[in-house]
Amino acid sequence: MKKIFGILGLLIAVCLVTASLSDSFLSAYNVENVLRRSALFGILSIGVAFVIITGGIDLSLGSVVCLVGCALPWLLTVQHWPVPLALLAVVALSLGIGLFHGLLITKLRIQPFIVTLCGLLLYRGIARGFTADQTVGFGNEFKSLRLLATGKVPFFPGFDLPAPLLFLAVVAILAAVFLNRTIYGRYLLALGRNPQAATYSGISTQRMTILAYVVSSGLAGLGGVLFVLDVNSAQPVDFGSFYELYAIAAAVLGGCSLRGGEGSIVGVLVGAALMQVLRNMITLVTTRNNVEFAIIGAVILLGVVADELTRRIAAKRRAAQVLQGATAA
Amino acid sequence: MSSPILEARAICKSFAGVRALKGVSLAVHPGEVLAVIGENGAGKSTLMKILAGVQAPDTGDLLVDGVGRSIRSVQEALSLGIALIHQELNLAETLDVGANIFLGREPHRWGWIDAGRVSREARAVLGQVGLLVDPGTLVSTLTIGQQQLVEIAKALSVKARVLIMDEPTSSLSDHETQVLLRLIRELRAKGVAIIYISHRLGEVHGIADRVEVLRDGENAGHLSRSEISHAAMVKLMVGRELSQFYPHQTHPSGEVALEVRGLRTAAYPAHAVSFEIRAGEVVGMAGLVGAGRSELLQALFGVVPALAGTVRVAGVPVIAASPRDAMAAGLALVPEDRKHDGLFLEMGVRENLSIATLHRDQRVGFLNRTKERDLCAEMIPAMRIKTPNTEQPVQFLSGGNQQKVVIGKWLATRPRVFLLDEPTRGVDIGAKQEIYRLMEELAAKGVAVLFVSSDLEEILGMSDRVLVLHEGRLNGELSRSELSEEAVMRLATGGNHSTAVAAS
Incomplete structure (x- = not known):
């Protein structure tokens, strides 16, 4: 919980600094835009958080975004599939990818890093293959479908909520309920803490691990659909490129430990928002977009170092207390 | 008889308040096989680790060739000619046999490993132990028994004068055991002193010149060659009031x-x-x-x-x-290694107690928090688990309280x-x-x-x-x-x- 306050404080600080440096930061247009991007990345981050909680990693989700983002317009405009069928196909595709990862990781015991690294190469390659590296897009069609991502919900006069935020809200609530209120959420956390003890406690650790990868790829698929609907077209070469790293960084900033067993949905959301505000700040405040990665890298590193230091101080304090208790007794 | 090559006097050693050794003495002479026996936990392995410099004694003296020495590291022990072959194998499985034999003391020239010498000398010691594999063979491809022989070859290559073997035959086949016992006799004939720990009393009977028995971290008695018998050894190993x-x-x-x-x-x-x-x-x-x-x-x-x-x-x-x-x-199982298999150390007492019964008490997939609270309210006093509250991470509990949490978790499954x-x-x-x-x-x-x-x-x-x-x-x-x-x-x-x- 303390962890979330720390990252929330950082988010607010970055917002304040940006607002003081740039007049346009708080404009309705910009706020809507940042919220939309945060929502899209939030969905990806929640997905990868599930995997990180089990102690695994998913490097493939940027490529899943690319594959789904290219497949949807391709199926609709080139193959002329009906909308429901095309949506069903990309949903099945992304869930299938997660299942495939999960089975490789649990049944063949291949390391998640390797499995999803290969996925990263594989899915982008496939997308570039069937599109022959050509940009695929909706052109001027499918306007109503695109409203899923571009639509706005009136919030108060002069300010509307972007539609992806509603998707994020639903996903986040379901994920939080799942993690905190269901026995399976508890199993997932326990598995991340100690897979061996989880097995001894009668938890089907393989099934839970597979589930985590299915959730991760499934949400990457949802993200891919919303991303491509939002921007109207996808270039297979770089669509969704580096998104896995944004998502992983958001999850880690939000309190997920790469050791597994730790993480909260609220933290992940704040982490995802922080990433997007940072990017926004760089665009608005500097004239140089090319330092984006350097700044984001530095902020994440600072956050993680600060977290580790506070943890050590807390541990020392606790040890001192125990020692005191022991000598008193 | 000649004077002892290695002698331990009144060695004491405690771990976290538990006294593993309470003034144990031991001496071994050149060209002698001394068997050290005792029940599990009698302190044999601890004593051997002290002799070989793996651990330092709290008090007591070590004498090599009658001269008092403080053996503070494995390197020091090796330089005095004392080598320990561990109960658990300590080989780097991904390296080859030759590299393992010379690990940490590779013959080198200008910083480059002298591969020719490694191969030559490794072949020689492997021949001594009767293991006919190429020094370039990966250790991971050998059987456990062969790996044990590599360990012994490694000890031979340092020209040990005192060779300590901690249950060397526990993972060997009958044939490999015979090879090893023959090797021990050869080494003895060459004047090497051997300290041999084994639970296999038959082997001890066959090879030992003398038997030293430890019990509860103390010398329980010793037997000379003519006194060694199965019955005599068992009698010394046990024999205390219940x-x-x-x-x-x-x-x-x-x-x-x-x-x-x-x-x-x-x-x-x-x-x-x-x-x-x-x-x-x-x-x-x-x-x-x-x-x-x-x-x-x-x-x-x-x-x-x-x-x-x-x-x-x-x-x-x-x-x-x-x-x-x-x-x-x-069925319920309280596993041997509670930290590894039984507990989620960073999670609280409540979550650890309820983990095995969540499935039974679920409400269509949802946690039944009332049942979970009731379980804590029942188990913590019934098991007398000492914890400040139900959310305390179990890593901060004592070993006994941790074990009670594990037992409580399984009691809950009835x-x-x-x-x-x-x-x-x-x-x-x-x-x-x-x-x-x-x-x-x-x-x-x-x-x-x-x-x-x-x-x-x-x-x-x-x-x-x-x-x-x-x-x-x-x-x-x-x-x-x-x-x-x-x-x-x-x-x-x-x-x-x-x-x-x-x-x-």
Whole structure:
């Protein structure tokens, strides 16, 4: 919980600094835009958080975004599939990818890093293959479908909520309920803490691990659909490129430990928002977009170092207390 | 006789307040095989580690060639000619045989490893131990027995004058054992002093010139060559008063709760084990380390698959492919290594206690928080778990309280058969007694209790009946009236039932 306050404080600080440096930061247009991007990345981050909680990693989700983002317009405009069928196909595709990862990781015991690294190469390659590296897009069609991502919900006069935020809200609530209120959420956390003890406690650790990868790829698929609907077209070469790293960084900033067993949905959301505000700040405040990665890298590193230091101080304090208790007794 | 090459005087060593060695003395002479024997936990391995510089003694003196020395590191011990071959293999599996033999003291020229010399000298020592493999062979491709021989070759290559072997034959085949014993005789003839630790009294009888017996971290006695006999060794290894520490009562036993027929485990596929346990019985399972006891419990509980055999709980056949199946059949297992297999250290007492019953108490997939709270309210006082609150991470509890959390978690599943693997290991004396009391209560409620223990006193104190395993085989069963430390030790070291009971 303390962890979330720390990252929330950082988010607010970055917002304040940006607002003081740039007049346009708080404009309705910009706020809507940042919220939309945060929502899209939030969905990806929640997905990868599930995997990180089990102690695994998913490097493939940027490529899943690319594959789904290219497949949807391709199926609709080139193959002329009906909308429901095309949506069903990309949903099945992304869930299938997660299942495939999960089975490789649990049944063949291949390391998640390797499995999803290969996925990263594989899915982008496939997308570039069937599109022959050509940009695929909706052109001027499918306007109503695109409203899923571009639509706005009136919030108060002069300010509307972007539609992806509603998707994020639903996903986040379901994920939080799942993690905190269901026995399976508890199993997932326990598995991340100690897979061996989880097995001894009668938890089907393989099934839970597979589930985590299915959730991760499934949400990457949802993200891919919303991303491509939002921007109207996808270039297979770089669509969704580096998104896995944004998502992983958001999850880690939000309190997920790469050791597994730790993480909260609220933290992940704040982490995802922080990433997007940072990017926004760089665009608005500097004239140089090319330092984006350097700044984001530095902020994440600072956050993680600060977290580790506070943890050590807390541990020392606790040890001192125990020692005191022991000598008193 | 010549003067001792290595002598230990009044060595004391404590770990976290537990006294492992209480003033042990030992001397070994050139060209002599000294066997050191004792029960599990008698302090043998600790003493050997001190002799070889792995650990430092708290007090006491070490003399090499009659000169007082403080051996503070393995390097120092090696430079004095003292080499230890560990019980657990210490080889780098991904390196080849030659690299392992010279690990840390590679012959080199200008910083480059002299591969030719490594190969030549490795071949020579490998020839001595009768292991005919190329020095370029990867260690991971060798059998455990061959790896053991590589360890011995490594010790030979430092030209050790004192060679300490901690249960070198525990993983060797009969043939490999014979090769090793022949090698030991050759080394002895060359004037090397050998300290030989083994549980296999037959081997000791065959090779030792002298036997030193340790018990509870003290010298229990010694035997000269002419005095060595199976009976004499067992007598020295055990032979102490049983305290009134155990709350054991005889239980009226009920129906057969657990029936095991022809169970084979991966550890000892050649031996099928069969036994049954009645409701309300407390059965101890004794045997030496490596006798296959833990593997048996793990197979029963579905942690590792059994190779063959049938298991019935209350007459109903159980196919335990996973712990979940075993739990559904009414089994519970308190594992040997609680930190590794039993607990979620960073999670709270509540979450640890409820983890095995979440599934049963669920409300269509949702946590039943009321039941979870009730469980804590019931278990924490009943088990006398000392914790400031229900959310305290279990890593901050003492070993005894941690173990009570593990036991409590399984009590909550209300099992018919309770399996415990070394239930009191690393637990303080107060918690020990409470665990014994719990085992008694369980039996009184009609639960069948099967516990594995390396603590003979505990086996004798708590069991209605004792099953003794020897190298994967159920070597015998002792009723309470037949129970004695000598009888258990005889069966555990491979003796047969009639002589075991007659001797005691």
